Amino acid sequence: MSTWLIVVLIFAAVLSPIAWIVPSRRQRYQMHLRKIALHAGIRVRIETFELLGTKNSAIAYRVMREADDKGPVHRFRLGHCARLDKEEIQYRGDEFVSGWVWLEAPSPALDDGQEASLKTLLKVLPEDTLIFEAGTAALTLWWRENGTPEQVEALAVQLAELNV
Template sequence: MTWWIVVLLVAMALSPLVWLRPSRLQSGQMAQRLAARRLGLGMQLTQQEWPHWLESSPPASCAQYHRPRRSGRSDCWSYWQSAPGVWLNQWREPCSDPALQECLRELPADVYKVEAGAQMIALYWGERGGEVELGAIAGALAKLA
């Protein structure tokens, strides 16, 4: 009988440690983010205000993957993926640059937005997928930087 009490007390003492262990989804996201760092991408969680005309509603807090742009690039643009493979700017005009359109076409379906500024290029991703999708994202950001 006393060993049951000891087992019960040990189980009660260790049960909070189970709460500290990350879930499978969180472990997968951490591994993916570390792989992105190895590929030279920066990552942060950001709050975004999405256009009202997007068909799917992206999450309010989204993962932003970014990399610095090469010097001499001063073009600034933003494109949202309204449907898989359909990229529109803030005025809902489709992408007219063929080289940019080809790079955007390679991206996964759960990439919500790609934007370029004078200093960095950023991509907002739902993080569904694995190494293949991350490689496509890193390749596209490298081409666009």
């Protein structure tokens, strides 16, 4: 009887590290979303962003801007109040749209058409979006990947159509 117990314990000791390597259901779903994003032209990376001196980790979905675009490049950052701690972003009532505040105001300023386009995008972004950022080279969405494949596919189209 003790021989069988020893064999079972050895077998369990050998198999337990293998169980740690197998991705969880959540990790497999994230890999699926990332594949969809990559096929849609979105670069996906796990990165840290800085918010008032603290570093936070999130998934960055990034669409590169066209280099031959002749218009002015706007730079800004918007934070989603529901996902970020309101005290952390020093909520001052400067909401752009409901639930979204400027972390870094646009430079140069957006015209009315660009503001309308941005407002439309912010209303349809996934609920777990943390920050939306526009830089000189890319548009970046920082989020927790709790969306659906349909949202990721739509996101690629929406970011490509955004004219900021």
